[in-house]
Amino acid sequence: MKKIFWTLIIIVLAAALGLGAYWFFDRQENGGPSMGNISIGDFFPFGTGGTAPITETPADTEPIISAPAPITRLWKISSAPQAGTGLFTQGTETFVRFIDSAMGNVYEAQVSNREALQASMSGSTGGASAFGPVRISNTTIPKIKEALWQGNGAGVILRYVNDAGVIQTMHAKVAPMQSATSTEANLQELSGAFLPGNITNIAHFTAKDRIFYMLKNGGASGVGYTALIDGKNPAKIFESPINEWTASWPREATIVITTKPSAAAFGYSYTMSPATGALSKLLGGIAGLSVAPAPNMTKILYSEAAGSSLNLKLFDVKTGVKTELTQTKTLADKCIWMKDSIKIICAVPKTLPGANYPDNWYDGQISFNDSIWSIDTGSGEAQVIADLRSLSTSNEEIDATNLALDASEKILIFTNKKDSSLWGFDF
Numbered sequence: 001m002k003k004i005f006w007t008l009i010i011i012v013l014a015a016a017l018g019l020g021a022y023w024f025f026d027r028q029e030n031g032g033p034s035m036g037n038i039s040i041g042d043f044f045p046f047g048t049g050g051t052a053p054i055t056e057t058p059a060d061t062e063p064i065i066s067a068p069a070p071i072t073r074l075w076k077i078s079s080a081p082q083a084g085t086g087l088f089t090q091g092t093e094t095f096v097r098f099i100d101s102a103m104g105n106v107y108e109a110q111v112s113n114r115e116a117l118q119a120s121m122s123g124s125t126g127g128a129s130a131f132g133p134v135r136i137s138n139t140t141i142p143k144i145k146e147a148l149w150q151g152n153g154a155g156v157i158l159r160y161v162n163d164a165g166v167i168q169t170m171h172a173k174v175a176p177m178q179s180a181t182s183t184e185a186n187l188q189e190l191s192g193a194f195l196p197g198n199i200t201n202i203a204h205f206t207a208k209d210r211i212f213y214m215l216k217n218g219g220a221s222g223v224g225y226t227a228l229i230d231g232k233n234p235a236k237i238f239e240s241p242i243n244e245w246t247a248s249w250p251r252e253a254t255i256v257i258t259t260k261p262s263a264a265a266f267g268y269s270y271t272m273s274p275a276t277g278a279l280s281k282l283l284g285g286i287a288g289l290s291v292a293p294a295p296n297m298t299k300i301l302y303s304e305a306a307g308s309s310l311n312l313k314l315f316d317v318k319t320g321v322k323t324e325l326t327q328t329k330t331l332a333d334k335c336i337w338m339k340d341s342i343k344i345i346c347a348v349p350k351t352l353p354g355a356n357y358p359d360n361w362y363d364g365q366i367s368f369n370d371s372i373w374s375i376d377t378g379s380g381e382a383q384v385i386a387d388l389r390s391l392s393t394s395n396e397e398i399d400a401t402n403l404a405l406d407a408s409e410k411i412l413i414f415t416n417k418k419d420s421s422l423w424g425f426d427f
Helices: 002-030 114-122
Strands: 074-078 082-090 093-100 106-110 146-149 155-161 167-176 188-194 199-205 210-216 222-228 235-240 245-251 254-259 266-272 279-287 290-293 299-306 309-316 322-324 335-337 343-349 370-376 382-387 400-405 411-416 421-426
Touching (some): 074 093, 074 106, 082 400, 082 411, 082 421, 093 421, 155 188, 155 199, 222 245, 245 290, 254 290, 279 299, 290 335, 335 400
Parallel strands (some): 082 146
Antiparallel strands (some): 082 093, 093 106, 146 155, 167 188, 245 254, 266 279, 299 309, 309 322, 335 343, 343 370, 370 382, 411 421
């Protein structure tokens, strides 16, 4: 019996030793404690520890180079509110200058070299660039409401309301500082003289740098003067029992004055001789009348109130014929003639909400989401050039106003009335 007992003990111990050896060698082979081919880490993964694996990168791997962003036809030049722009050419390049409304500083951006401009604005040039908007003045004139630029960008008319409520108008030269420090070497200053106070409206004939302005003459009456752009050599050529006029100066021998538009009043528009002040009626008895004369004065584009809507029409100065442009319901304020006096570029709302036009648009009660249209007044053809929102990289709705074209008529500059930001568009 004892012999059998010890024999069984020996068999059990041998079996145990065999299992232990098997467990030990299996652990060495599989890199950790295991039960058969199942690691203990499969049950308790948070306790495995150990060293992270090393991954080697092949020596001949090429870096990944991102393709440059496509050049967009529509781009935002400045997000900050601005008061007025001027386009001018230096050599072969076109620049835009504008005034920051809040502080009155002058900024400049090149707009003709689109590839370089986009690279500078995206930061891919690795630093500051002359192509992006850069501040070029150190003069602070806060709360500028309007800026009219000389054709060469060397001077500007600034308009603002002072603390006493007086409308101030100043002509300022943009010139290098007289005593600049090393940090101000690239900055310029604004210096000039004030025109009379309470000028209600001003028009600029850029080809000759002359101006026509309306001045309150006490009560509701107004007087009109021509002068050089700096206010020198003023000549009174017009007087009216009312002072609510708007003016434009499309060609040297013709000023156009129009009563300020409102849906509640009939508007009238006249041509005026800048030499004699002689008047000739163009249009009259039209509610909400706003006009945009062609450069050669053969035609007048005008908008009118029509119930809770509006109409855009064309007036032939020679024949007196009026033609409604049914495809493009917009305000004349949102259009610009091309130099040939045949084609017109307009910002046209995609939908036109019912309102009192143009009053509710002027006072900001309504705004639009525009497309850019081209109108050929010779053939009568009108076509959409671009849907601004779909071209905007930020999907912004744009209510375009203050349209301006460069000398080549390939670049359109305009202001988004919603926030006074400045935009450019390539045709």
